[in-house]
Amino acid sequence: MEGTYLKKFVLFLMIALSLAACSNSEGASTDAQETKDVKLVLDWTPNTNHTGLYVAKAKGYFEEQGLDVEIMLPGEAGADQLVASGQADFGISAQETLTEARIQDIPVVSIGAIIQHNTSGFASPKDKDITSPADYEGKTYGGWGAPVEKAVLDSLMKKEDADVEKVDIVNMGNSDFFTAVERDIDFAWIYYGWTGVEAELRGQELNMQYLTDYSEKLDYYTPVITTNETMVEEDSEIVQSFMAAATKGYQFAIDHPQEAADHLIEAVPDLDPELVRASQEWLSPKYKDDAERWGQQELSVWSNYAEWMLENGLLEEELDAEAAFTNEFLPQ
Known part of the structure; x- marks a missing residue:
């Protein structure tokens, strides 16, 4: 009799474990779905x-x-x-x-x-001596060819009675800012949190005109x-x-x-x-x-x-x- 009870107990335990495994498997499947x-x-x-x-x-x-x-x-x-x-x-x-x-x-x-808040602005190496939008006249701006660029330049320069038509605006494509300003660009539009910080790490001083310093609407x-x-x-x-x-x-x-x-x-x-x-x-x-x-x-x-x-x-x-x-x- 004890052997019969033991066999039944083992069979019951195996069935219970099997059901639990199925339940866990179904749960995992449900979670995955x-x-x-x-x-x-x-x-x-x-x-x-x-x-x-x-x-x-x-x-x-x-x-x-x-x-x-x-x-x-x-x-x-x-x-x-x-x-x-x-x-x-x-x-x-x-x-x-x-x-x-x-x-x-x-x-x-x-x-x-x-x-x-907008952390972007126009940056240039300090030795270019561009300290305000008025200084953009006669300089070369390197951008990506969007109409908004000239409009922003114009908006900032007008505040200082400067003429955006006196800026040479060129498309520098994917050129690196640091390479471009050493080659043929005087200033460009950057996000200080990346390019500005990189300039600090390079030991290169920048002059920076943040858009938010010139217009609340540009923030x-x-x-x-x-x-x-x-x-x-x-x-x-x-x-x-x-x-x-x-x-x-x-x-x-x-x-x-x-x-x-x-x-x-x-x-x-x-x-x-x-x-x-x-x-x-x-x-x-x-x-x-x-x-x-x-x-x-x-x-x-x-x-x-x-x-x-x-x-x-x-x-x-x-x-x-x-x-x-x-x-x-x-x-x-």
């Missing part, structure tokens, strides 16, 4: 503007939200077009390009400001995180989850700049580690800056810049600023 593949396209090569996203991926913040995020480079199509067409779910853009896109009925929406959001209108309307939960993870990533980068920099370096080993760490130290306090929370966007900023673009002939019609951005997906 719930994970959503998401594509994020950058605006340019990876840099410290993107650190919070790489942190969110490395530390599992996206995974916690049920997202498997692939970070892509834009290629020739550009981030706005890839996001608008649904080839990417999220993207990195800037207020100036998104404003132009929406005027052309490209359905891209900004869902978070990565940096609160626009650059860069921003975007998605398309279909995602906002039909997949709002995914957008909410993505921004929850991104917010956590950028907050980590604000609080722990050096560790955040290490995550970017590990993900993109081709980057110069010294530059990444120095840039991150400079940029981290500027992500949130004086806003009540990271990612916050204000209607006045969108309206002011669109008004400036319209005044300078860069837009064919007024922008519906309220439709161009939303704060609804930022964590409270």
Whole structure:
């Protein structure tokens, strides 16, 4: 009798273990099915503007939200077009390009400001002696061929009764700033958080005219995180989850700049580690800056810049600023 009971007990135990294994397997399968593949396209090569996203991926913040995020480079199509067409779910853009896109009925929406204030401006080596927009006359500006460049130069120079027509504007393509200014360029438009910090590391002194020093309307959001209108309307939960993870990533980068920099370096080993760490130290306090929370966007900023673009002939019609951005997906 004892042998019979023992056999029954062993059989019962085996069945129980088998059922538990099946249950765990089914649970794992369910979890895998719930994970959503998401594509994020950058605006340019990876840099410290993107650190919070790489942190969110490395530390599992996206995974916690049920997202498997692939970070892509834009290629020739550009981030706005890839996001608008649904080839990417999220993207990195800037207020100036998104404003132009929406005027052309490209359905891209900004869902978070990565940096609160515009950190860009016109830079030149100190020995060029360009200390104000008036000094641009007779000099060569190296740009990328966008109409907004001449409009911004004109806007700044007019404040000092200078003439933008006296600036030689050339397209320097993908030339490195430091190579270009040694060769045939006097000044260029840079983001100080990357190129300016690199100049510091090189021991090269720059003269810098920040756009925000000359016009409040030029203090626009650059860069921003975007998605398309279909995602906002039909997949709002995914957008909410993505921004929850991104917010956590950028907050980590604000609080722990050096560790955040290490995550970017590990993900993109081709980057110069010294530059990444120095840039991150400079940029981290500027992500949130004086806003009540990271990612916050204000209607006045969108309206002011669109008004400036319209005044300078860069837009064919007024922008519906309220439709161009939303704060609804930022964590409270």
